[in-house]
Amino acid sequence: MGAxxxxxxxxxxxxxxxxxxxxxxxxxxxxxxxxxLMLGPRATPELAAEVRASMQLDRPVHEQVxxxxxxxxxxxxxxxxxxxxxxxxxxxxxxxxxxxxxFASLILAALVGIPVGVLSAVRPNSIPDRLTAVISxxxxxxxxxxxxxxxxxxxxVRLKVLPxxxxxEISDPADYAxxxxxxxxxxxxxxxxxxxxxxxxxxxxVLNADYVRTARAYGLREGLIAYxxxxxxxxxxTIAILGVAFGSLIGVAIFVxxxxxxxxxxxxxxxxxxxxxxxxxxxxxxxIAVLFVLANLAADIAYQIADPRIRVRAGRGE
Amino acid sequence: MSRGLLRVEHLEVRYxxxxxxxxxxxxxxxxxxxxxxxxxVGESGCGKSTLSSAILRLLPPxxxxxxxxxxxxxxxxxxxxxxxxxxxxxxxIAMVFQDPLSSLNPVFTVWTQIRDAVRAHASRGAFDARGLxxxxxxxxxxxxxxxxERRLDDYPHQFSxxxxxxxxxxxxxxxxxxxxxxxEPTSALDATMQAQIVSIxxxxxxxxxxxxxxxxxxxxxxxxxxxxxxxxxTGVVVEEGPVARVFRDPIHPYTRALLASIPSRHEHxxxxxxxxxxxxSLSDLPAGCPFADRCSAVRATCRSSVPAVRQQDGxxxxxxxxxxxxxxxxxxxxxxxxxxx
Amino acid sequence: xxAVEEIAAAPRRPAGGGALRGLRTTLRELLRRPAGVIGLLxxxxxxxxxxxxxxxxxxxxxxxxxxxRLQGPSAEHLLGTDKLGRDILSRLIHGVGIALxxxxxxxxxxxxxxxxxxxxxxxxxxxxxxxxxxxxxALQAFPAVIxxxxxxxLLGPSLRNVIIVIAIAFIPGYARVARALVFSMKxxxxxxxxxxxxxxxxxxxxxxxxxxxxxxxxxxxxxDIPSAIVVEAGLSFLGLGVQPPTPSxxxxxxxxxxxxxxxxxxxxxxxxxxxISTLGFTLLGETVRDIVDPRLAGxxxxxx
Numbered sequence: 001m002g003a004x005x006x007x008x009x010x011x012x013x014x015x016x017x018x019x020x021x022x023x024x025x026x027x028x029x030x031x032x033x034x035x036x037l038m039l040g041p042r043a044t045p046e047l048a049a050e051v052r053a054s055m056q057l058d059r060p061v062h063e064q065v066x067x068x069x070x071x072x073x074x075x076x077x078x079x080x081x082x083x084x085x086x087x088x089x090x091x092x093x094x095x096x097x098x099x100x101x102x103f104a105s106l107i108l109a110a111l112v113g114i115p116v117g118v119l120s121a122v123r124p125n126s127i128p129d130r131l132t133a134v135i136s137x138x139x140x141x142x143x144x145x146x147x148x149x150x151x152x153x154x155x156x157v158r159l160k161v162l163p164x165x166x167x168x169e170i171s172d173p174a175d176y177a178x179x180x181x182x183x184x185x186x187x188x189x190x191x192x193x194x195x196x197x198x199x200x201x202x203x204x205x206v207l208n209a210d211y212v213r214t215a216r217a218y219g220l221r222e223g224l225i226a227y228x229x230x231x232x233x234x235x236x237x238t239i240a241i242l243g244v245a246f247g248s249l250i251g252v253a254i255f256v257x258x259x260x261x262x263x264x265x266x267x268x269x270x271x272x273x274x275x276x277x278x279x280x281x282x283x284x285x286x287x288i289a290v291l292f293v294l295a296n297l298a299a300d301i302a303y304q305i306a307d308p309r310i311r312v313r314a315g316r317g318e
Numbered sequence: 319m320s321r322g323l324l325r326v327e328h329l330e331v332r333y334x335x336x337x338x339x340x341x342x343x344x345x346x347x348x349x350x351x352x353x354x355x356x357x358x359v360g361e362s363g364c365g366k367s368t369l370s371s372a373i374l375r376l377l378p379p380x381x382x383x384x385x386x387x388x389x390x391x392x393x394x395x396x397x398x399x400x401x402x403x404x405x406x407x408x409x410x411i412a413m414v415f416q417d418p419l420s421s422l423n424p425v426f427t428v429w430t431q432i433r434d435a436v437r438a439h440a441s442r443g444a445f446d447a448r449g450l451x452x453x454x455x456x457x458x459x460x461x462x463x464x465x466x467e468r469r470l471d472d473y474p475h476q477f478s479x480x481x482x483x484x485x486x487x488x489x490x491x492x493x494x495x496x497x498x499x500x501x502e503p504t505s506a507l508d509a510t511m512q513a514q515i516v517s518i519x520x521x522x523x524x525x526x527x528x529x530x531x532x533x534x535x536x537x538x539x540x541x542x543x544x545x546x547x548x549x550x551x552t553g554v555v556v557e558e559g560p561v562a563r564v565f566r567d568p569i570h571p572y573t574r575a576l577l578a579s580i581p582s583r584h585e586h587x588x589x590x591x592x593x594x595x596x597x598x599s600l601s602d603l604p605a606g607c608p609f610a611d612r613c614s615a616v617r618a619t620c621r622s623s624v625p626a627v628r629q630q631d632g633x634x635x636x637x638x639x640x641x642x643x644x645x646x647x648x649x650x651x652x653x654x655x656x657x658x659x
Numbered sequence: 660x661x662a663v664e665e666i667a668a669a670p671r672r673p674a675g676g677g678a679l680r681g682l683r684t685t686l687r688e689l690l691r692r693p694a695g696v697i698g699l700l701x702x703x704x705x706x707x708x709x710x711x712x713x714x715x716x717x718x719x720x721x722x723x724x725x726x727x728r729l730q731g732p733s734a735e736h737l738l739g740t741d742k743l744g745r746d747i748l749s750r751l752i753h754g755v756g757i758a759l760x761x762x763x764x765x766x767x768x769x770x771x772x773x774x775x776x777x778x779x780x781x782x783x784x785x786x787x788x789x790x791x792x793x794x795x796x797a798l799q800a801f802p803a804v805i806x807x808x809x810x811x812x813l814l815g816p817s818l819r820n821v822i823i824v825i826a827i828a829f830i831p832g833y834a835r836v837a838r839a840l841v842f843s844m845k846x847x848x849x850x851x852x853x854x855x856x857x858x859x860x861x862x863x864x865x866x867x868x869x870x871x872x873x874x875x876x877x878x879x880x881x882x883d884i885p886s887a888i889v890v891e892a893g894l895s896f897l898g899l900g901v902q903p904p905t906p907s908x909x910x911x912x913x914x915x916x917x918x919x920x921x922x923x924x925x926x927x928x929x930x931x932x933x934x935i936s937t938l939g940f941t942l943l944g945e946t947v948r949d950i951v952d953p954r955l956a957g958x959x960x961x962x963x
Contacts, residue, residue, distance in 0.1 A: 014793060015793065015796050015797045015800055018794065018796075018797035019797055019801075023809065030813050030814060037814075038813065138934075141885075141938050143889045143892070143933070145892075145893050145912070146930045146934065149916060149926045152919065153926060153927070251802025251803075251804055252802065254805075255804075255896075270808075273808060273811070273812045285801070285805050285806075285809040288801075292801070293800045
């Protein structure tokens with residue numbers, strides 16, 4: 001396991017550096033004058049000149065890319081065009097909101113999806129199972145923005161039980177929580193369906209495994225078999241998916257942040273695109289991508305730890 | 319003859335598949351007394367594993383016992399409520415499976431699994447974990463696993479195949495069952511380990527008077543270990559009797575063919591004898607005796623009716639040949655088939 | 660010597676008539692499964708609507724009657740009207756074509772380019788392969804929407820750019836699969852024999868490798884179409900994709916969002932249409948996969 005993890009870590013670092021190189025080079029790779037690309041066709045000559053100077057666009061391309069990557073590794077993502085604030089500062093301000101969203105959605109998806117999957121697997125092809133199957137598949141097809149919009153309509157506009165806008169007062173947990181509910185549910189919807197199906201499939205496979213047959217042959221109670229012996233095996237692939245889910249949630253958070261007018265990394269990037277504030281876009285995308293990669297790495301590590309066949313080296317036998 | 323421990327009577331098991339109902343076991347009867355080792359042999363697909371599963375009522379979801387009875391002592395198992403059935407799995411009948419790697423849960427330690435198996439049958443409050451651990455370590459040591467106490471906290475993948483099989487046997491023993499069903503316990507092991515497992519089973523019978531049902535396709539092992547043998551073919555019992563007699567002088571043509579196809583290390587053979595033809599599929603069983611197409615002694619009656627089980631020469635046989643009262647006796651033999659003896 | 664004779668005797672993959680026969684049996688099997696039937700019906704309907712929206716839609720998609728804006732479903736407007744008084748049903752119907760005109764070329768281009776990259780990487784092996792793999796890994800490190808945002812920020816929002824951006828997001832997926840498939844075939848006896856006989860790499864690739872990997876890749880492509888549709892609608896919803904007044908479903912959602920307080924209908928019906936379309940393609944794709952090559956069930960598709 002150690003050797004594999006080391007290789008994985010090295011690969012991760014290389015990928016992160018490549019992400020930085022890619023984003024640094026993007027302006028130069030796309031056909032067109034970098035300044036026009038960033039500012040759009042309606043930029044004034046003065047603004048263009050200013051940008052060209054501040055971003056040092058007259059240096060050779062490879063130098064620019066290298067310096068961007070080097071800076072990025074140290075946490076410097078440049079300054080934004082409008083207020084000249086360091087991009088990193090803006091991102092760090094916005095990040096906690098998005099992380100909260102992603103985390104809460106992940107937990108909700110796991111708390112609902114896993115039990116649903118287990119219950120479906122324990123009684124396969126029964127009426128509850130078929131019903132949840134249809135619902136799960138339906139949930140999987142709902143993109144986060146559709147879920148957000150529909151929830152907004154039902155609960156905020158029509159029923160008026162939940163707020164439509166903003167993230168509420170952070171000092172008032174109840175208010176903050178209220179503002180969290182709809183966006184979190186919207187983000188979690190797809191993953192509830194997905195995790196439910198995945199857990200069901202894993203459990204079914206496990207429940208047909210020989211070691212479950214052994215457990216039955218020795219008279220273990222069905223409850224113990226399902227919730228301890230089977231689930232412990234079936235949960236392993238699910239853990240990996242949870243890591244992937246987290247990374248993905250950070251990426252699609254932008255939709256619910258826009259729909260519910262919440263502050264966050266998504267809104268930051270979105271506003272920056274609209275106002276042609278390229279350094280913020282580039283920095284925000286970079287951070288999101290890096291978080292995605294790290295989330296996948298964490299999932300991989302968790303998977304290794306969870307499976308004793310990988311965690312504990314074999315070969316102490318005769 | 320004491321009719322003691324296990325009596326299977328006219329058992330019928332069917333599997334429901336997409337196409338049709340498959341009659342996997344038909345009119346299977348056998349008995350095992352305390353302290354006996356009975357071998358159940360046959361080719362793959364003859365239903366011997368289904369028989370083991372049926373006795374423990376562990377058939378897959380699409381399988382069902384369609385008729386017959388299974389008696390354990392004075393209890394009838396097919397009509398037992400599920401909870402009572404669960405309680406006798408382990409303490410009364412224990413099963414050892416073929417593949418020791420997949421039989422043990424990979425994510426729990428050996429100790430956890432053994433402890434849970436024993437605890438599942440302990441009455442409330444009467445569970446002594448420490449005592450069990452000591453007994454478990456002792457049993458493992460007795461079965462030849464070194465450093466047992468420490469290794470209880472290892473995971474199954476850290477043991478070799480032979481040792482894993484011994485762990486499963488230990489788990490079975492700790493529950494002190496009257497009957498041990500060993501379903502192809504050596505098929506996944508190499509020859510040395512096979513021999514070790516077989517000697518363990520023999521020792522168990524000697525020291526604990528345990529009854530063992532030894533399911534296998536390996537006739538050589540049966541001849542070394544078992545007292546009696548039951549020969550199965552596509553879901554029916556074709557011959558049953560004391561091992562020495564059946565192997566020395568088989569009556570049923572299938573038994574004879576099986577024995578003839580074992581290469582003997584004492585003779586040099588030009589070609590391995592095989593049984594011509596192939597096993598009929600369960601969805602397309604012939605009207606008469608299932609072995610008719612491959613039998614060297616086949617006659618007209620064989621193709622139209624299924625022979626009943628008869629006593630002959632100190633054992634039970636399902637064959638028309640040798641039965642003076644059946645029409646078989648007066649019919650002409652069909653043309654000789656292949657190289658079956 | 661023996662190897663070549665074995666090759667000559669081995670069954671070759673039938674071209675032409677064989678492929679068509681395979682199609683017919685697949686179709687028959689598809690019709691036996693409820694999921695397949697539903698998928699086929701939905702996709703069939705979508706294709707009809709995409710090709711001839713004018714025949715079905717009661718109104719033109721840009722016909723504004725401001726007096727009637729934000730109405731609910733009624734006799735004249737079955738699904739109601741939007742913020743500019745346009746008929747929602749008609750706009751949704753015209754939206755089918757938009758969705759497909761983005762999704763299909765995007766996924767198809769990704770497939771072609773992905774195959775090129777993947778086959779080249781696997782065939783050459785060595786350093787080129789190692790470098791390409793890492794680059795593909797890096798590209799796949801971006802969630803599809805995020806990658807799209809970065810690119811659209813520079814390219815500017817438009818229908819054409821959305822196609823490009825979605826294609827780029829999906830390329831690594833196909834490249835990886837193509838590469839894996841080629842690797843599994845490289846040790847193949849046929850390939851070795853052909854090489855021994857001096858066939859050029861290009862010929863081997865075209866006549867042996869491609870026919871074997873294309874069916875699986877096509878199935879993956881079919882399963883990616885719903886994701887592409889969803890990504891496009893999402894980007895258009897954000898205003899970064901197809902631009903109004905073109906009736907992309909995402910645009911319809913965005914228009915509806917603007918006036919969500921007054922009328923929910925645009926959002927409600929656009930959502931339903933979007934989900935049914937996604938469902939249709941997903942059912943069809945998954946059923947075909949189960950029939951033709953169930954091994955593919957394990958291949959991870961890009962999530963948005």
